Amino acid sequence: MNKKETELKPEDFNTHIRPTWCLGCGNYGIWNAMKRALVTLGLKNHQVLAVYGIGCSGNGTNFTKTYAFHSLHGRSLPVATGAKLANHKLNVIVMAGDGDGAGIGGNHFMHTCRRNIDITFIMHDNRIYGLTTGQASPTSDQGFKSKSTPKGVLEEPVNPIALALSSGATFVARGFSGQVKHLSGLMVEAIKHNGFSFVDVLQPCVTFNKKNTYEWYRDRVYKLEDEPDYKSDDLMQAFEKSQQKDKIPIGIFYKIDKPTYEDGLKQIERKPLVDHVISDVDINKLLNEYF
């Protein structure tokens, strides 16, 4: 998978449908970063399965030319898990929002982290429900006023980084869709990581989220790799950074090597499930056990 082998350019991952996102939407940055990452990794269209959730991020299904499953709201992670278990040779990437990942699908997020299955979850975290016209999301700040919370959100926001860390994820990163090159680099590392990788992407919603804008993020983000003392295999340090509020760290919070879920499955050691011939499975031995 070195760069020379690939013949594809980022635009080769475009379909004939042009994105329908609002002008300036943070999704463009994520989309471009992803296409670049796939090129860097030398992946071909058919080697990638992208599983999308619902919402603006989910609309991306139509714009990116890979195998894709546009799943139900919140259910992208289990779809991806099933697909990966059936064919672990596929590069499986989940593209879903903070509603999918931290709200309706929050339970799947926790369990996919601890499962350490080799899939990559890119969370499009715009801290709002965009496609349903601007309601608060699980990652909206406390006090955030929206159509569904006119007096301000009463709950603490979900902290996706801390949640992933505490759930046992082996690769946890945060990117910013305003810094495409940096984000693309994180995606490359995430996809290369052997195990579950999670990238929380700070993404402005230019139409409905008037608080967490490009400027707001630009004033706050800084790169973890610029911190000389930061060690990305130190869970406690990662937790500490996940709690920082005045400034927002981006980069790789945590990365360790651990056996993956697939490593524990003897039945797929030799070849993926889908490659087994099933035309004449012999169950005689099994039948005899019922005598």
Add this chain to the structure above:
Amino acid sequence: MKTENVSIKIGGEAGYGIMSTGFMLSKVFAKKGYFVLDTNEYPSLIKGGHNTYTIRVGTSPIYSISKSIDILIALDKKTIDIHREEISYNSHIIYDEQDYSSQDIGGKRKDLNYMAVPFTKIIEEVKAPRVMRNNVALGAVLALVGISFDLLETAIKQQFQHKGDKVVELNTRAAGLGYKYIKEKLNNSTPYSLEEVKQKNKMLVTGNDAVFLGAVRSGCKFYAAYPMTPSSSILHSFASIEDDYNIVTKHAESELAVVNMALGASFTGARSMLATSGGGFALMNEGLSAAAMTETPLVMVLSQRPAPATGLPTWTEQGDMLFAVHAAHGEFLRIVLAPGDPEECFYLTGKAFNLADKYQIPVIILLDKHLSESHFSYEKFDSSKIKVDRGKLISEPIKEGKDYKRYEINSSGVSPRVVCGTPGGVHIANTDEHDQHGFSNEDANNRKEMMDKRFDKIKELVKDIDPPRVYGPPEAEITCWSWGSCKGPILEAMKTLNRDQKKVNLVHFNYLYPFLVDPVVKLMKDSNRNVIIENNKTSQLGKLLMLNTGTKINNRILKYNGRQFLPEEIISGIEQL
């Protein structure tokens, strides 16, 4: 005295080996070549409560248990109190005098043979734990029916081998003493002597076992589930063989995860199945709808138990049929199958996978607790009768330049499906309405075309499913209409009714949806008097028949107390018509 069949009921507290005792007894009968059917009843408790295991064994096919019991084995006091009236005239009760003195029993029913066996004393003598009292009883029963002890030894070995030689030995000794005790007491006579049968050793399977076996034979590669009675044993079976058969079994975090994982695996090209009960199926409804929209094959097993809500978790009912037929939002095709016994479970599961693949639609297999967990004896299933047909599935690379359309519109409604990862076949499986390539599309014409495309499948599909099957005399005074596991008790009732010249037959549905109108209308025209027999309150088959044929069947025999039908109830129901 030679008998055609014997009914045995074992009762006691949960946690005291009722299940294993009953199962071993059934196993001995099946090994001997007899026909066996057993069923267990238990509350939703780990220990305590009142459990029973009922076995009916005979020299000719047994379709259901019966109301009257020939031998009652009481492992506690409660058992005699609860079941005394079920015991047939002049039959036997085996009990321990430590639990129940003969004084307590005397006077209540004088016709019965009270056979006190000192379970506890025997157990103490061999220094075995109290939990092994059931084995003493087991030995005692064998002596009553005149079956040699060696088969029980084999069954005990099979059952307890994994617990070590010591456990096997203790259990065998306890059983041996029970056997000896009764033999001596009866002076070697056997009150219930079954004719010798020429038949071979039989297999003993539950509906769940049979679905599992059918699925493995069909090449199911991915099985996901969340434990829920009465479907859980399918999960355990898959988990126990996953390495031997290269199957991934996933106990997922929720039913929502289960259905979506199965969808992902199926989209990738692996045959996938899941099983659950009504509550779990309710949670899976959105996923069912997603399978339909993405045209992803999926086999779903729904084993019914009494509901709504948590209902009676360990009891039986046929209350989810119309739910399965109409489940999930939107209009779409699905297939609903309802096997009536384990043999049908096995072959219909094979059919379910083929139909799911061929038509790229979800297939629901309806079971119920009675069918899922009761054991039935059979000759070995013929696995060569299950053929694998994957339909229009492409796994070869698609030539460059060819415009592959995943949802191509053609006359059959079924478009070639490419295995995810195949070069040249890149496409979207889209839960949004989509065009022929899979791209989201809200155009009015496209919507109509795609709806029609998905429904066009029915033209071929109806040729692949069978009309209801008629059992009994083709012309009868009374025709019973039923589905699923009611088959057994009705067939059993018909034995008696037709002996009395009542002339009853049965129209039994294995395929509930799509509904084949013409053959059913013809059957209705040909029948004289009709009666619906169902394990539910509102006659769901009756509604389905009315919806599809416009004909209402007014006579109904319905049972919805959480217990399956007994043939005697059907006989009296029909006699009262």
